[in-house]
Structure formats: structure tokens, C-alpha cells
Amino acid sequence: MMTKTFLATLLAATAMTGAASAAELMRCSHQLPPGHHIAEVVDRWAAEVETLSNGEIDVQVFGADSLVKANDNILAVARGEIECAFSLNFQWGKTLPLMNVTIGPYTMSSIEAWKKWPDSEAAAYLEGKLLDKGVKNIAWMFQTNVSVFTSKGKALTKPDDFKGIKMRGLGPAFDRGLTAMGASTVSLPGSEVYQALATGVIDAAVTDVAAAYSRRYYEVQDHMTVVPVLAAYLHGYVTPSWYDGLSDTQKAALDEAGKKAAGWAIEASEKASADAPKQLEEKGVTVHIATSEENEAFRAAMQPAFEEGFASETGEEGRELLALIAKIK
Structure with a gap:
């Protein structure tokens, strides 16, 4: 016969297992090596997403090309083969050359401009173009102006x-x-x-x-x-259909974590450059x-x-x- 204490413990464990299995899997690929300052920001962002979503999103980060090669990330996310990836802006090449606007020689090297970037009309404009190409942008991470x-x-x-x-x-x-x-x-x-x-x-x-x-x-x-x-940046993006299936809480977690990560990236990049x-x-x-x-x-x-x-x-x-x-x- 089960004691009340044992039954309570069993039910709690079952509930936890159910919650874990119900967590939305989010596999994120990027090319940066572990010691890179922006790779560390990505890891911090992932932990923040899990915290803000109350564990409803299980973020699994695969850096250093360990899941998908850098040049294949965009297509893998657009096709829904993985849920998420991070790419450097110039990796869009001829697919979306607008993303290269900040790498114009001596075009946008102001840190103050980068602080305004995530909420700017320019960023929103690019987010619309990214969606046209099959990915939903979720984070802007300034990497360098040096x-x-x-x-x-x-x-x-x-x-x-x-x-x-x-x-x-x-x-x-x-x-x-x-x-x-x-x-x-x-x-x-x-x-x-x-x-x-x-x-x-x-x-x-x-x-x-x-x-x-x-x-x-x-x-x-x-x-x-x-x-x-x-000036280069890493940006995070997800499969639109995957994003559309998230709850309002989960979407809000991604939004808030993305905004925080934009600030963390600037701080980390300034220190790394110095x-x-x-x-x-x-x-x-x-x-x-x-x-x-x-x-x-x-x-x-x-x-x-x-x-x-x-x-x-x-x-x-x-x-x-x-x-x-x-x-x-």
C-alpha cells in the first residue's frame, strides 16, 4: 500500500516528467567557437529564454558548426529541419544582399547607432525582408565595429x-x-x-x-x-511555422530575451574589442x-x-x- 508521502512524490515526479516532455524543443545552430564573446551571449540568451518561458521552451545550442554547417543554416531553418539558427549578416550573400548594409566600409561604426538598432525602422524593414525569405527574426546581436x-x-x-x-x-x-x-x-x-x-x-x-x-x-x-x-552582427531566426505554433507566453519570452541579448552583445563586443x-x-x-x-x-x-x-x-x-x-x- 502506498503511503500519502510516496504517492505525492510519485505524482510530483510524473508532473515534472510531463512538463519536461511538453517543453517546446528549440535546436539552435551557429558557427562561432565556444570562446567567442558572442557565442557566450548566445548561451546566455538561451538560458534567458528558458527562464522567461518557465521552462516551456527547451533551447539546445549547437555551436562551432556541430549541428549544421554555417552556409546551410538559413536553408535548414527555412525548411523546418531545425527550429533556430544564428548567422552573420554577410552570410546572406546574394540571397538577401540588404543584410550587408552595415559592412559598407566605414558606413556604420557608431556604438550609439547600434544601441538604437533593435527598435529601429531599419531593423523592422530587414525583419520584413527576412520573413519574405522564409525565416522569422528573433534577435539582433552586434558583434563588432572593430x-x-x-x-x-x-x-x-x-x-x-x-x-x-x-x-x-x-x-x-x-x-x-x-x-x-x-x-x-x-x-x-x-x-x-x-x-x-x-x-x-x-x-x-x-x-x-x-x-x-x-x-x-x-x-x-x-x-x-x-x-x-x-560593422558586423549575428542575428537569430526561427522557422515561421514553428514560431506561429508557440503560445503567447513563449513568444513573449523570445521577444524579451532577444531585446536583452541585444544589450548584452554590445557590452560584450565593446569589452572584447578593447x-x-x-x-x-x-x-x-x-x-x-x-x-x-x-x-x-x-x-x-x-x-x-x-x-x-x-x-x-x-x-x-x-x-x-x-x-x-x-x-x-
Whole structure:
């Protein structure tokens, strides 16, 4: 015969098991390595979603390309093969070139603008375009407005230094700027750049200054020039039909967690950008902070080529988006 205490314990355990099994599974894929500052923000966001949803959403994060490869994330979510993924804006390439607006050379490097971004008309405009492409945006995570040109043997400090080198590009429009300086570009996901640099498949790269450290580029490149050449962001998105099936509580949890994560990402990115140059120097890298004159030379060489490419890829929609961005710059 069961005692009342044992029965109560059994019922409680059954209820907990039922609640756990009823939790909405949310598998989220991204490409960032565990030590990356934004990977840590994604983990914090996942925990916040579970807390705010009272455990109704079970968020499972798979980083470092461990579930789906970086270039396949968008299609996997759009098809409903996984519920969620995070991508860098330039990974949209020609599918949605509007997402590349912030990587225009020296276009949007203001932290104050990024603080306004999640609630801006520009962000809402892109969310509508993302939905047209089959994904529902749920989070904006600013990653960097401080980049590095990495190299081996000597620093890249002026446009002429790029002549004849092969480097990892970020997408058609941005790469026009690199080509204008004489470089040839190769398309590679972030997870493959280290190996390409190590084996000489490419000579140089452009990346977030903090990513240069977290991805250990210092092991295969010995010079890095710090430049505010582009602003990149990671954004989280889900399958629309999956999102539509959520309760109001679950949707509210995603909304609130996304807004909090946007703030966390800015804080983490500012700290990472400030710490990374010294960390790289401690690993033996010769770090050069580009002067205002050097930045102006890069801007003059790269910006017209980017603007031409962005205009040809995006047309009237691109002009509309740039006008909206101008409101928060």
C-alpha cells in the first residue's frame, strides 16, 4: 500500500516528467567557437529564454558548426529541419544582399547607432525582408565595429599593400572594395579560415579583432592592422511555422530575451574589442592601429566600389534601407 508521502512524490515526479516532455524543443545552430564573446551571449540568451518561458521552451545550442554547417543554416531553418539558427549578416550573400548594409566600409561604426538598432525602422524593414525569405527574426546581436586585416610577414597598412594577395572575403559587395585595392578574394566560412591561412590557400583575412584571437589566427598570422572598416552582427531566426505554433507566453519570452541579448552583445563586443589587441600582442602578433590618414586612404579606395556593388545588388530597396539607417546614425 502506498503511503500519502510516496504517492505525492510519485505524482510530483510524473508532473515534472510531463512538463519536461511538453517543453517546446528549440535546436539552435551557429558557427562561432565556444570562446567567442558572442557565442557566450548566445548561451546566455538561451538560458534567458528558458527562464522567461518557465521552462516551456527547451533551447539546445549547437555551436562551432556541430549541428549544421554555417552556409546551410538559413536553408535548414527555412525548411523546418531545425527550429533556430544564428548567422552573420554577410552570410546572406546574394540571397538577401540588404543584410550587408552595415559592412559598407566605414558606413556604420557608431556604438550609439547600434544601441538604437533593435527598435529601429531599419531593423523592422530587414525583419520584413527576412520573413519574405522564409525565416522569422528573433534577435539582433552586434558583434563588432572593430576589425583587423591579418597578414604574414608585413602589415597591411595602405591600399597598395593588398596588390597580388589572396584573402578571405565577406561577400560580393564588400569584396569589391578589397578587389579595388588589388586583392583577390575567396569565399570561406569562418571555421575554415584558420586552416586556409595555415596551408597558404589564402595569404590574409579580414575579421573581427576579437575573433582573430578566439579563432587563434595569431598562430598562423603575425601582423594585424586594426581598422573600423565594417560593422558586423549575428542575428537569430526561427522557422515561421514553428514560431506561429508557440503560445503567447513563449513568444513573449523570445521577444524579451532577444531585446536583452541585444544589450548584452554590445557590452560584450565593446569589452572584447578593447581587450583583443593586447591579447594578440601577448601571443606575438605585431598589432598596428590604423591612423586616421590610413583609414581615410582605405575608405577612399574601398567605399565607392562597395557602394556601386550594393546599389546594383539592392536597387531601390537598398536606397530605402540606407535612408532608414541615416535616421539612427
